[in-house]
Structure formats: structure tokens, C-alpha cells
Amino acid sequence: MRRASPHRQWQWQTRLAAVPIAALVAVAAGTAESSSAVPGGPIGVRASGCGTPPPALHAGPVSFSVTDRTKVFATVYLVDAADQRVYAEIPWLTPDRTLPLATTLAAGRYAIRCVLSDGTIRTTSAFTVSGTVSGTAAVAGYRPMPDLDLTGPVNAYRAWVQAALPTLLDRAQVLDADVARGDLAAARADWLPAHLAYERLGAAYNSFGDFDADLDGTAAGLPDGPTDQDWHGLHAIEYGLWHDTSAPDLRARTQALVGTVQDLTADFPSEEIDPGDLPLRAHEILENTLQFQITGDADAGSGTSLATAYANTEGTREVLTVLAPLIDDRAPALTARLGAELALVQADLTADRDPAGTWIPAPALTAAQRQRLDADLGVLVEDLSLVPNLLAPRSGA
Incomplete structure (x- = not known):
């Protein structure tokens, strides 16, 4: 059985908490x-x-x-x-x-x-x-929010994702071309831009359906683990690139990646984003980051999970941007506070690169670096957890 992506393994199922x-x-x-x-x-x-x-x-x-x-x-x-x-x-x-x-x-x-x-x-x-x-x-x-109030932000986010998919396709094609000519050094350099182009779309993955697992699934749960022939997508390619898989063997996976992105691009206009998903993802993207990226659990050999974490913060910022008018109307200080906390986490992540500017593996963080990042990201995730409740439709209020 194919394991879903790290996102799907940690869907933070929120319900309105019994709090005032x-x-x-x-x-x-x-x-x-x-x-x-x-x-x-x-x-x-x-x-x-x-x-x-x-x-x-x-x-x-x-x-x-x-x-x-x-x-x-x-x-x-x-x-x-x-x-x-x-x-x-x-x-x-x-x-x-x-x-x-x-x-x-x-x-x-x-x-x-x-x-x-x-x-x-x-x-x-x-x-x-x-x-x-x-x-x-x-x-x-603050004013209770009818369902229809989320229509504008959802449409804006759909347009942003639609505009971003060609970049994902271009980077997948570059990666495939590297492997096709046998240049695995170039492929290792070009794998990360392709992966980050997908990770920035974090709030949309639930509307991607099975495409998400095909593009970003990990090997956990597969009968043969990372050597399972049914493992596809960016993490499968990552594993092969950093575990001496030959270019001919990798080519089937990079070709499949390009085909999947093409299919997703063609299918996305017909897919729907549940309005209730968008406020939920504002919190969930970085909740996933805490569990899978900062720990390095989702890393398949490249040592770039902190770069993925940074891409996740960019995806979160886009979600907050489209939701800002609704948040500001209900908790005026919250958007600015979240923006400042998000910037602090991004600064932590960029400061945690080596002197050459290369992302270091998450396990290589010093104790002080990890404590700072865990603390700042923890505060941000806690405050982001206010957004799903804040923007939940309140029937009859």
C-alpha cells in the first residue's frame, strides 16, 4: 500500500473547540x-x-x-x-x-x-x-463569518496555485532532462528547486487528491520500503539520487513525475478547494513542518528538509495573505503578529545554513540552533491555531 505524503499523514483535524x-x-x-x-x-x-x-x-x-x-x-x-x-x-x-x-x-x-x-x-x-x-x-x-465570505480568498488562492503549476512543471522537466542525459550531479542540484516548487503549494494538497501521493509520497508503509517499485514522486527520486541509483533506473521516475505534474495541471481547474480547508491549512502546513521537516523525518537523503521548511513558511504566508481581510475584521492585531512571527522563523532557517549558504541537514543543527527554531516555530504554530476557529462559519450567530 502506498503511503501518502507527509502532509496527509498529519492532517490536523480541527473542530471548533469548546472555548469562548x-x-x-x-x-x-x-x-x-x-x-x-x-x-x-x-x-x-x-x-x-x-x-x-x-x-x-x-x-x-x-x-x-x-x-x-x-x-x-x-x-x-x-x-x-x-x-x-x-x-x-x-x-x-x-x-x-x-x-x-x-x-x-x-x-x-x-x-x-x-x-x-x-x-x-x-x-x-x-x-x-x-x-x-x-x-x-x-x-x-467580531462578526460571525458566513460560508460565502471565504469565496474570495479561495478563488484568489486557486488563481495563485494555477499560476504556480507551470513553474513546477518546468522544474520537473529540467530534472528529467538531467537524468535523461545521465548527469546525476546536475539532477541532484535541480531536485531541490522542483521539490520546493511543490512544497510551496501546501494549502492545496487536499484538493490534489491522489496526485499528492504520486508527487510527494514517502516510502513508509510500502512492502519493500525505499526499494519498492511502486514508490514514485519527488521523494523517490531524492532517494535514488542520493543512494547511487543509476540514471536509467531513475529515468522512469522522473518521466512519471513530469507526466503526473502535467495531469495535475490539466485536472486542477476541475478540482475544488473546500472553503473550510483554507483556514485549516494556515495552521496545518507548519504543524506538519514541526513533525516532518524540522526533525528530518521526511528526508530521503538530500539533507534539505530545512529548505522544505522554509518553502512551507512561504506557502503559509500566501494563505495568510488571502485570508488577511477576514482575519483583520475579527482579530485586528493577529495578522501583523503572525507576520512578525513568520519572519522570525524564516530568519532562523536562513541563519541555520552553512557559511557557503548551503542548507545543512536538520540533524546537524546545534543544540542552540534547534532550541531557537523549535521555540520560534512553536509560538507561530500555536498562534496559527487560532485561525481555523476564528474563520469557522458560525451558523445562526
């Missing part, structure tokens, strides 16, 4: 919510209504204890009664379970909205919050 929007916004802004929230009272979710909050509360941290009294799942929002911004949420409340709905509110009028999985939507009467917030900033809240 307040927590997401607070992390994005670099602040923490106070634990001394004023109890807002119990809220019972029923098919007939969403409970009764107190008519008045004081500004500051507040927390409601919400119990699902129905037989279906419920999503519960704390919303601004005036402009429908979301200030806290419980995304997936199961029957008979109780969870806190907590946030920090400024003066204003608010309500609680319950959206049941059977389509029922109930909203409480509005309650008034008065006074001033002390000790911590009030959560700004």
Missing part, C-alpha cells in the same frame, strides 16, 4: 482573561427558548453556566443585541452537559443565542451591562 470567543480574541491580542468573572447565572437551553439571563450586569468579566436541556447538540453565542457581534461561544454543547459561556464585556446591551443542530434558533431578551471595565480590557467581539 473571548479566549481566542484575548490570545490573539496577547492578553489573558481574568478568572474572577461575575456569575451571570444559569442558562438552560430548550427547544422553546434559550433561558433567561439577569436583566442587568456590571461591566467586566462575566460567566454564564449553560446546560443543554434538549436531546440535540447546541451552539451557544453571547451576542451584541445591536450589531450582532459575537463575544463568546460554546460551539458544540452536548445534551445534558454544562459549560461556561465566559467573556469580558463593556457597557452595552447583549443577548444569548442558542442554535440547535435541528435548525431551531432561540434568542433571549436583551440584558444591559453598565459601568466600566477595570483590570482588563473588554473583548471587542
Whole structure:
């Protein structure tokens, strides 16, 4: 059985976590919510209504204890009664379970909205919050995002991928021509540009279907490991180039690579990118990088997994670029923060080359280099994990 690419082996399957929007916004802004929230009272979710909050509360941290009294799942929002911004949420409340709905509110009028999985939507009467917030900033809240809001970013990303595929084909053809004339030294030099041209497309691999495994699959899980005749793609060519495979034996793989890229290029216009995939990939690309590239686990002999990691950061930057308007509308400080963290990781990676500018193998990093890269990349991945939740469609909010 063919093993899928490292991407497919580590698909970070995100679901909306049972945390309030307040927590997401607070992390994005670099602040923490106070634990001394004023109890807002119990809220019972029923098919007939969403409970009764107190008519008045004081500004500051507040927390409601919400119990699902129905037989279906419920999503519960704390919303601004005036402009429908979301200030806290419980995304997936199961029957008979109780969870806190907590946030920090400024003066204003608010309500609680319950959206049941059977389509029922109930909203409480509005309650008034008065006074001033002390000790911590009030959560700004943000507009919930309908599915259609992702149409523009998805189309922009599709166009970017479409424009990048000819470069991938050109570099695959150069690699094939090297092997065809028996110049394996040139092929080793030209393998990395071909591989990086594919790795920069990280957010699209799920829409590539079986092409992804054919282009970037590793040997793990194959009956004969790296010598298995069914292993194809860039990593298979990498293994052959750095393990003394002859040019005639490699040629079948480089020819197959060119054919696969041609087929992908022809097929891609008919493939769809799931709108929900794009925010997910903003985090997942570098989550994969932590597991497969920084460790060197995906390396098949070239010692260039840090170059692949850098290409992954470029792919992540493109995803953030097309998502930036939606992120900025919901967490204004987050895009700039992610951009700075991304630049720091890129600086770490380029600094970790040898004096000649050649990428060194990941296992050759010094302890100090690895600690710096792990720390900076870890912070970035943690903050990127906010994006899928931030841009998840929120039905009925």
C-alpha cells in the first residue's frame, strides 16, 4: 500500500473547540482573561427558548453556566443585541452537559443565542451591562463569518496555485532532462528547486487528491520500503539520487513525475478547494513542518528538509495573505503578529545554513540552533491555531 505524503499523514483535524470567543480574541491580542468573572447565572437551553439571563450586569468579566436541556447538540453565542457581534461561544454543547459561556464585556446591551443542530434558533431578551471595565480590557467581539465570505480568498488562492503549476512543471522537466542525459550531479542540484516548487503549494494538497501521493509520497508503509517499485514522486527520486541509483533506473521516475505534474495541471481547474480547508491549512502546513521537516523525518537523503521548511513558511504566508481581510475584521492585531512571527522563523532557517549558504541537514543543527527554531516555530504554530476557529462559519450567530 502506498503511503501518502507527509502532509496527509498529519492532517490536523480541527473542530471548533469548546472555548469562548473571548479566549481566542484575548490570545490573539496577547492578553489573558481574568478568572474572577461575575456569575451571570444559569442558562438552560430548550427547544422553546434559550433561558433567561439577569436583566442587568456590571461591566467586566462575566460567566454564564449553560446546560443543554434538549436531546440535540447546541451552539451557544453571547451576542451584541445591536450589531450582532459575537463575544463568546460554546460551539458544540452536548445534551445534558454544562459549560461556561465566559467573556469580558463593556457597557452595552447583549443577548444569548442558542442554535440547535435541528435548525431551531432561540434568542433571549436583551440584558444591559453598565459601568466600566477595570483590570482588563473588554473583548471587542467580531462578526460571525458566513460560508460565502471565504469565496474570495479561495478563488484568489486557486488563481495563485494555477499560476504556480507551470513553474513546477518546468522544474520537473529540467530534472528529467538531467537524468535523461545521465548527469546525476546536475539532477541532484535541480531536485531541490522542483521539490520546493511543490512544497510551496501546501494549502492545496487536499484538493490534489491522489496526485499528492504520486508527487510527494514517502516510502513508509510500502512492502519493500525505499526499494519498492511502486514508490514514485519527488521523494523517490531524492532517494535514488542520493543512494547511487543509476540514471536509467531513475529515468522512469522522473518521466512519471513530469507526466503526473502535467495531469495535475490539466485536472486542477476541475478540482475544488473546500472553503473550510483554507483556514485549516494556515495552521496545518507548519504543524506538519514541526513533525516532518524540522526533525528530518521526511528526508530521503538530500539533507534539505530545512529548505522544505522554509518553502512551507512561504506557502503559509500566501494563505495568510488571502485570508488577511477576514482575519483583520475579527482579530485586528493577529495578522501583523503572525507576520512578525513568520519572519522570525524564516530568519532562523536562513541563519541555520552553512557559511557557503548551503542548507545543512536538520540533524546537524546545534543544540542552540534547534532550541531557537523549535521555540520560534512553536509560538507561530500555536498562534496559527487560532485561525481555523476564528474563520469557522458560525451558523445562526
